Amino acid sequence: MSRADFSLADLGRRLRRERQSRGVSLDALAAASGVSRSMISDVERGAKAPTVVVLARLATALGTTAARLLDDQAADRVIVLRHADQPALRETAGWERRILSPTLPGVEFEFIRTTVPAGVTVGEFAAHAAGSREYVAVERGELTVTIDGTPHRLTTGDAMYYAGDATHAFANDGAEECVYYTAMEVSTRDRDH
Missing domain, CATH: 1.10.260.40 (lambda repressor-like DNA-binding domains)
Structure with a gap:
């Protein structure tokens, strides 16, 4: 990173x-x-x-x-995240994850833009707490999203939802760069009770 x-x-x-x-x-x-x-x-x-x-x-x-x-949390009613101020994490394999959402008090939500070169596997992510939700939308290119071992092929303009309490992996098996967005809400039900 x-x-x-x-x-x-x-x-x-x-x-x-x-x-x-x-x-x-x-x-x-x-x-x-x-x-x-x-x-x-x-x-x-x-x-x-x-x-x-x-x-x-x-x-x-x-x-x-x-x-x-x-990032430290912010409590303002309006928060503008300029491109230069967005946390951008780059892996040695060439893919980038840019966090587009601010960190808010009491809110466990992420909105992320990921850019993946052709033929690169992002990797597998652990299941989140029960009740968590994730959404994926492909801006351009091809993306394979594997949920609990089942692959789902998405192309430009496709979107999907899945329960966030599943293992999930992302890979660009296509011949061109892929840009996709994820929105994730992590459930805090178990932690709050």
Whole structure:
């Protein structure tokens, strides 16, 4: 994961804050996320940058969004996110995930634009809490969305919905770049009760 103006120290501080506010130990987060305790510790200390998929696994295990780990929350009634201020995460395989939604108090929602070169697999993401929802819309190109092991092929203009409490993976098997959007609402039902 790379971002020129990205602060590993800030990410570490936010991850630790979210983990501690939920009363989750390093060992419990490691078990729930499938990410090693040492990697989580390194991220919390600002010593190591997680991949986008690892960051998503940590957020999912905490019942939150990656956006909450990347940016401080804002409470304004109107928030403009200029292109230069949007958290943009780039993987070494060449794909980019740009978070288009602000982090709001008490709201676990992400709106993301992802750009994937031809022939690149984004990877598999863990299931979110029961009651979570995800929507995908393809702006251009081809995208294979695999839900709990079942692939669904989408092309330019196609959209889909799926229950967010399923494993989900994304891949561009096409011959051209793919641009797609995801909107995700993470359920906090279990955490709030």
